[in-house]
Amino acid sequence: MDTLETDNAGSGPRTLRRGLQVLRTLQDNPDTGLSVTDLARMTGLQRPTIYRLLAALVEGGFAKTVSGTKRFMANESAILPNIEQDxxxxxxxxxxxxxxxxxxxxxxxxxxxxxxxxxxxxxxxxxxxxxxxxxxxxxxxxxxxxxxxxxxxxxxxxxxxxxxxxxxxxxxxxxxxxxxxxxxxxxxxxxxxxxxxxxxxxxxxxxxxxxxxxxxxxxxxxxxxxxxxxxxxxxxxxxxxxxxxxxxxxxxxxx
CATH class of the missing domain: 3.30.450.40 (GAF domain)
Incomplete structure (x- = not known):
């Protein structure tokens, strides 16, 4: 997965955990995808943060947009790396x-x-x-x-x-x-x-x-x-x- 942008020196691991949280939320809702509003409600994260995390996930091939909508889905072929606890x-x-x-x-x-x-x-x-x-x-x-x-x-x-x-x-x-x-x-x-x-x-x-x-x-x-x-x-x-x-x-x- 592409590295998610960080805001300050202490935010790196936290940002990674948030990105994985968004990805797992998408994986748990595979049928129709989720909007930014849905993700903000389900994760408790702010919408600007969701947009930034989604951009990195899409760039890395771990998420994709649902054609003709403003919704996002997890990419089924992507394998979630087990690195957040390293x-x-x-x-x-x-x-x-x-x-x-x-x-x-x-x-x-x-x-x-x-x-x-x-x-x-x-x-x-x-x-x-x-x-x-x-x-x-x-x-x-x-x-x-x-x-x-x-x-x-x-x-x-x-x-x-x-x-x-x-x-x-x-x-x-x-x-x-x-x-x-x-x-x-x-x-x-x-x-x-x-x-x-x-x-x-x-x-x-x-x-x-x-x-x-x-x-x-x-x-x-x-x-x-x-x-x-x-x-x-x-x-x-x-x-x-x-x-x-x-x-x-x-x-x-x-x-």
Missing amino acids: PRIELAFPVLQRLATLTGDAVFLVVRDGHESVSLWREIGAYPVQILATFAGKRQPLGVGSGGMALLAKLSDETVEEIIASNSNRIEQYGGMTTREMRQLVLNTRTRGYSVVGNYAVRGALGVGCALCDAKKNPYLAISVTAITDRMPASRQREIALLIQDGLKTIADRI
Whole structure:
């Protein structure tokens, strides 16, 4: 689901919960759909809030308008991500928002689930052109995005090979990435200390990512910043990596 816009530094998780509340209300009334007035009455939320949440849900493909009416329905094919209770969202949210403000670009919170990466949150910056490479709840083969690559590079060589082999038939769907290129990206990430992945998951985009490990040296979460390629020369890649690493230190201190 697309990340819902936030009003202030403390509102992110609350806004997500409200968006999920609206979506569940739509799912509970699948026959004729609901109007904004209906949703406001049933959820207790203000109409302007409902409009904002619906816009994000429709953009993310989780809701749709009923043709010829002003009513909305849940999209039957959408799968509601079970992320609202993940403590990493609230833990990382102030850092994500600060990075979006400092860089002006889209910032993503990504975690590992087996051989996949899962996006938990997205913050949008102020720059006019945003690369919305992924959204909350989206899964990808681990390593095809900069956040997932940062996580993958933190794993043992044996685990990396197992994951790449398992995903070999899927990764070519992402800009024609090959297993050889993914292995090279892992090596590059380990060498420089941060990932740089461009033109695979989204054409014309380049992302920089860093991962944080827990006390057992397992990758706990990753944060990435993605922008159009023209905004990402090598010097800015390094600057963004330092900003992310500073943010991860803040998160580590809170764990």
